[in-house]
Amino acid sequence: xxxxxxxxxxxxxxxxxxxxxxxxxxxxxxxxxxxxxxxxxxxxxxxxxxxxxxxxxxxxxxxxxxxxxxxxxxxxxxxxxxxxxxxxxxxxxxxxxxxxxxxxxxxxxxxxxxxxxxxxxxxxxxxxxxxxxxxxxxxxxxxxxxxxxxxxxxxxxxxxxxxxxxxxxxxxxxxxxxxxxxxxxxxxxxxxxxxxxxxxxxxxxxxxxxxxxxxxxxxxxxxxxxxxxxxxxxxxxxxxxxxxxxxxxxxxxxxxxxxxxxxxxxxxxxxxxxxxxxxxxxxxxxxxxxxxxxxxxxxxxxxxxxxxxxxxxxxxxxxxxxxxxxxxxxxxxxxxx
Amino acid sequence: xxxxxxxxxxxxxxxxxxxxxxxxxxxxxxxxxxxxxxxxxxxxxxxxxxxxxxxxxxxxxxxxxxxxxxxxxxxxxxxxxxxxxxxxxxxxxxxxxxxxxxxxxxxxxxxxxxxxxxxxxxxxxxxxxxxxxxxxxxxxxxxxxxxxxxxxxxxxxxxxxxxxxxxxxxxxxxxxxxxxxxxxxxxxxxxxxxxxxxxxxxxxxxxxxxxxxxxxxxxxxxxxxxxxxxxxxxxxxxxxxxxxxxxxxxxxxxxxxxxxxxxxxxxxxxxxxxxxxxxxxxxxxxxxxxxxxxxxxxxxxxxxxxxxxxxxxxxxxxxxxxxxxxxxxxxxxxxxx
DNA sequence: GTGAAAGCGCTAACAG
DNA sequence: CTGTTAGCGCTTTCAC
Numbered sequence: 223x224x225x226x227x228x229x230x231x232x233x234x235x236x237x238x239x240x241x242x243x244x245x246x247x248x249x250x251x252x253x254x255x256x257x258x259x260x261x262x263x264x265x266x267x268x269x270x271x272x273x274x275x276x277x278x279x280x281x282x283x284x285x286x287x288x289x290x291x292x293x294x295x296x297x298x299x300x301x302x303x304x305x306x307x308x309x310x311x312x313x314x315x316x317x318x319x320x321x322x323x324x325x326x327x328x329x330x331x332x333x334x335x336x337x338x339x340x341x342x343x344x345x346x347x348x349x350x351x352x353x354x355x356x357x358x359x360x361x362x363x364x365x366x367x368x369x370x371x372x373x374x375x376x377x378x379x380x381x382x383x384x385x386x387x388x389x390x391x392x393x394x395x396x397x398x399x400x401x402x403x404x405x406x407x408x409x410x411x412x413x414x415x416x417x418x419x420x421x422x423x424x425x426x427x428x429x430x431x432x433x434x435x436x437x438x439x440x441x442x443x444x445x446x447x448x449x450x451x452x453x454x455x456x457x458x459x460x461x462x463x464x465x466x467x468x469x470x471x472x473x474x475x476x477x478x479x480x481x482x483x484x485x486x487x488x489x490x491x492x493x494x495x496x497x498x499x500x501x502x503x504x505x506x507x508x509x510x511x512x513x514x515x516x517x518x519x520x521x522x523x524x525x526x527x528x529x530x531x532x533x534x535x536x537x538x539x540x541x542x543x544x545x546x547x548x549x550x551x552x553x554x555x556x557x558x559x
Numbered sequence: 560x561x562x563x564x565x566x567x568x569x570x571x572x573x574x575x576x577x578x579x580x581x582x583x584x585x586x587x588x589x590x591x592x593x594x595x596x597x598x599x600x601x602x603x604x605x606x607x608x609x610x611x612x613x614x615x616x617x618x619x620x621x622x623x624x625x626x627x628x629x630x631x632x633x634x635x636x637x638x639x640x641x642x643x644x645x646x647x648x649x650x651x652x653x654x655x656x657x658x659x660x661x662x663x664x665x666x667x668x669x670x671x672x673x674x675x676x677x678x679x680x681x682x683x684x685x686x687x688x689x690x691x692x693x694x695x696x697x698x699x700x701x702x703x704x705x706x707x708x709x710x711x712x713x714x715x716x717x718x719x720x721x722x723x724x725x726x727x728x729x730x731x732x733x734x735x736x737x738x739x740x741x742x743x744x745x746x747x748x749x750x751x752x753x754x755x756x757x758x759x760x761x762x763x764x765x766x767x768x769x770x771x772x773x774x775x776x777x778x779x780x781x782x783x784x785x786x787x788x789x790x791x792x793x794x795x796x797x798x799x800x801x802x803x804x805x806x807x808x809x810x811x812x813x814x815x816x817x818x819x820x821x822x823x824x825x826x827x828x829x830x831x832x833x834x835x836x837x838x839x840x841x842x843x844x845x846x847x848x849x850x851x852x853x854x855x856x857x858x859x860x861x862x863x864x865x866x867x868x869x870x871x872x873x874x875x876x877x878x879x880x881x882x883x884x885x886x887x888x889x890x891x892x893x894x895x896x
Numbered sequence: 897g898t899g900a901a902a903g904c905g906c907t908a909a910c911a912g
Numbered sequence: 913c914t915g916t917t918a919g920c921g922c923t924t925t926c927a928c
Contacts, residue, residue, distance in 0.1 A: 240915045320656075507844050566922085592898090
């Protein structure tokens with residue numbers, strides 16, 4: 223498996239200079255006479271020399287690669303963040319080692335360890351449940367780790383996300399204000415803080431504001447799949463829900479299709495407000511009203527934050543909250559979302 | 560940036576053995592007395608030693624990481640393949656460096672080079688247009704490279720995909736047989752061989768079989784976006800197309816929604832057959848009939864093939880074609896797809 | 897079964 | 913502006 227044949231020695235010899243000089247021109251060190259620089263560059267070109275990044279990493283203790291832990295690339299929400307991450311990473315000359323975790327705590331810990339073993343300069347973690355073991359690893363690591371589109375209630379780790387609680391609070395409040403008294407809350411697993419401590423909390427706040435009693439029957443905990451949403455129709459109608467806030471777009475699309483297919487038309491007989499404003503919201507019919515959030519930017523800003531951390535640059539705010547908003551589309555009735 | 564503090568020396572000293580022995584136990588070399596193995600393992604555990612993969616890579620010339628070039632993670636089709644790739648990679652203890660190329664030839668070449676500089680053990684390339692420059696890099700590289708869900712007409716590179724030409728041929732033939740004489744062909748850029756030399760060729764074959772003249776007016780070349788499909792409605796009706804084969808699901812969703820929103824109902828007045836059978840086909844209304852292909856498996860098999868190539872294992876067939884099929888859903892009329 | 901020693905290819909002082 | 917010299921942390925013969 224000869225991947226690399228020509229080394230820095232070869233070009234040094236060919237160019238009649240020392241390897242230190244070759245290293246300098248390769249690294250753009252200005253302390254090289256233009257003439258010798260050109261000479262070296264020519265040899266590099268002729269020999270098709272390509273610096274071995276592994277050797278470089280060993281000597282410099284920097285690999286210019288960052289690890290990215292993602293629940294599932296196949297989920298458009300996370301994929302959108304990943305795209306933002308990769309673009310900024312590339313901009314700053316970093317590469318990304320991407321690994322799917324399936325939100326499995328054991329896998330997350332294991333994956334983090336192999337990333338650290340590979341000496342990544344930093345890691346971006348996406349996932350909604352930072353288990354105690356994972357948290358312990360985070361704390362132990364001297365490598366910067368930032369959370370993207372994810373929250374850890376302890377707020378002890380750098381992160382980039384939106385104010386989920388406030389967003390849901392406001393979104394549900396708007397539905398309530400329009401007279402929907404039986405607004406269901408549909409989300410992924412409630413053992414994920416993002417669902418329980420943020421979204422559900424926001425939902426409860428909205429209820430409280432409106433003077434409506436919290437009814438546990440209206441809370442539906444499922445997994446994030448389309449099918450799970452689709453299958454919710456019966457349960458939803460059984461409790462006379464007339465609207466729903468849903469924590470994930472694919473899940474919401476399932477709920478909507480399930481309702482419509484059962485003859486309960488959205489939005490006339492049932493309103494839906496979803497959470498992530500992914501392109502899915504535009505593709506389904508009716509289009510879904512949604513909380514809006516800058517998906518790409520969450521990833522991009524997280525990566526940018528990470529670059530600062532990796533370079534020990536000062537960071538004013540380690541827990542950045544990006545702005546959210548609302549779009550009114552076909553799954554809700556009012557003309558003000 | 561002290562990422563790593565304890566080295567193999569430390570554990571060797573602590574355990575009272577040589578670093579060679581530590582290396583042996585770490586690598587599962589059987590030539591170590593159980594007693595010393597245990598002793599070493601204990602120290603490793605106590606010191607929380609984690610082998611430095613970079614040093615390992617330099618010494619062994621293997622990094623256990625493979626590069627993956629993907630057009631865009633945000634595209635559900637490619638993301639599905641990527642998931643298959645990562646799962647199998649993980650199974651074989653490899654990690655993935657993922658980079659988006661946007662199908663930009665210059666970027667692809669550049670990205671491939673940085674991957675090779677990072678000494679990846681292999682690379683998986685997804686992309687539908689292997690430019691001459693890229694091809695030259697492929698040929699020059701001694702690192703195995705396999706194409707996944709992509710084709711290179713020269714068939715000179717290992718690859719895993721389906722028989723696009725035959726699939727389209729058969730799909731269009733079925734529509735034709737049902738009396739749709741004006742079947743449009745909608746695809747991404749025709750400078751991509753997958754669209755011109757495979758899909759369009761299959762379309763033409765079907766036409767020829769049915770004794771229908773090829774009408775260039777029915778061929779629509781766009782980009783792969785939802786919006787591009789949506790905007791096609793006028794052009795499609797202008798040429799009296801009564802059905803369409805579409806080369807991408809998101810694009811197809813656009814075409815379908817564009818038609819329906821314009822009052823031309825699918826499938827009653829316009830049939831649509833799409834290509835990738837991603838989950839999008841189930842989420843839209845009506846659901847879309849599609850060519851089926853084992854997305855996850857294409858990625859998985861490609862990665863498996865790559866592992867063999869990386870280990871110099873014999874490979875019977877370097878260009879594997881996985882089976883395709885058809886699903887009849889709501890966007891076509893017949894009861895036999 | 898275990899140790900000593902020579903690199904892997906490059907960066908980073910330190911001289912000059 | 914350029915060369916010398918140590919390593920970086922680990923794998924891998926080659927002896928014993």
